[in-house]
Amino acid sequence: MKEDVICLSRITKTYDGKNVLNDISLKIKKNEIFGLLGPSGAGKTTIVRLLTGQINADSGSAEVFEENTSGLTSSDKRKIGIVMDNYGVYERLSCKDNLELFARIYNIDPQRIDFVLKKVGLAGESKKAAGKLSKGMRQRLILGRAILHEPELLFLDEPTSGLDPVTSSHIHDLLFELRENGTTIFLTTHNMNEATKMCDNIALLNCGKIIEYGNPKEICSRYNTDFSVTVKTIDGKVLCLKKDSENWKKLVEVIVNKDILSIHSNEPNLEDVFLQVTGRGLE
Numbered sequence: 001m002k003e004d005v006i007c008l009s010r011i012t013k014t015y016d017g018k019n020v021l022n023d024i025s026l027k028i029k030k031n032e033i034f035g036l037l038g039p040s041g042a043g044k045t046t047i048v049r050l051l052t053g054q055i056n057a058d059s060g061s062a063e064v065f066e067e068n069t070s071g072l073t074s075s076d077k078r079k080i081g082i083v084m085d086n087y088g089v090y091e092r093l094s095c096k097d098n099l100e101l102f103a104r105i106y107n108i109d110p111q112r113i114d115f116v117l118k119k120v121g122l123a124g125e126s127k128k129a130a131g132k133l134s135k136g137m138r139q140r141l142i143l144g145r146a147i148l149h150e151p152e153l154l155f156l157d158e159p160t161s162g163l164d165p166v167t168s169s170h171i172h173d174l175l176f177e178l179r180e181n182g183t184t185i186f187l188t189t190h191n192m193n194e195a196t197k198m199c200d201n202i203a204l205l206n207c208g209k210i211i212e213y214g215n216p217k218e219i220c221s222r223y224n225t226d227f228s229v230t231v232k233t234i235d236g237k238v239l240c241l242k243k244d245s246e247n248w249k250k251l252v253e254v255i256v257n258k259d260i261l262s263i264h265s266n267e268p269n270l271e272d273v274f275l276q277v278t279g280r281g282l283e
């Protein structure tokens with residue numbers, strides 16, 4: 001049986017009298033890619049801060065590697081990598097010097113620096129000061145720093161937010177590769193496509209509460225109630241047919257008698273699910 005790398009049980013957190021996390025329970029297994037999906041202010045970063053030992057909860061328990069996150073030892077911390085806004089980046093140092101500094105602190109073989117710079121596509125920028133990097137390059141430097149010590153568990157708070165599709169896709173490939181090599185990945189996003197593509201399991205977070213949990217595709221099929229299909233024909237007609245015997249007869253008729261351009265099933269996506277449960281969108 002796979003072990004749980006992360007275990008949150010009945011977590012609550014209040015800021016300025018406002019309940020920011022409300023009875024959060026979650027388990028994440030080793031080697032899983034888990035996504036926390038929710039709109040701005042839902043509490044995603046607060047959960048990452050809690051799990052990485054940067055803040056404490058008001059009540060409930062938060063464990064990584066079966067250790068309470070309020071008292072992580074340095075050997076536990078060494079097993080964790082963190083990608084958050086500007087986390088651990090020294091603006092005036094070059095990309096290489098940033099990684100060298102971190103490598104010295106963690107006693108990492110310096111040869112790994114060039115390997116990681118290449119891996120995150122920054123080999124050509126190694127001498128450039130971090131403060132002069134573009135947003136996408138900067139994000140890749142933060143990721144490079146986070147994976148330099150080959151962590152078993154990687155936290156990424158909105159790793160591709162505001163990045164172009166090519167850079168995002170490069171980061172996704174890297175994350176899949178890390179998972180292949182045994183890393184457990186916890187990411188936050190408000191991008192439903194990213195969550196659907198990347199994650200084995202997701203939790204939908206709204207106002208500090210988990211409102212849905214599971215495999216993204218399974219969640220979407222659970223909310224697929226009308227099983228409709230849309231058929232487009234060469235002559236420009238579009239038919240949207242809900243599942244019932246009359247409509248299905250019509251569908252067969254169209255397939256047999258018309259030139260079909262496309263047929264799509266209309267199951268909801270995560271955005272539709274979120275909207276259905278909360279009455280608001282993810283963005």
Ligand SMILES: Nc1ncnc2c1ncn2[C@@H]1O[C@H](COP(=O)(O)OP(=O)(O)OP(=O)(O)O)[C@@H](O)[C@H]1O
Pocket residue numbers: 015016020038039040041042043044045046047190
């Ligand atoms: N240090 C703090 N002091 C007071 N309130 C805070 C603090 N940190 C977070 N909050 C509040 O907690 C709530 C959740 O914030 P959090 O940063 O976790 O949201 P998020 O889901 O990460 O949003 P985003 O998608 O915008 O990053 C917000 O209402 C925020 O204002």
Ligand SMILES: [Mg+2]
Pocket residue numbers: 044045046157
């Ligand atoms: Mg956030």
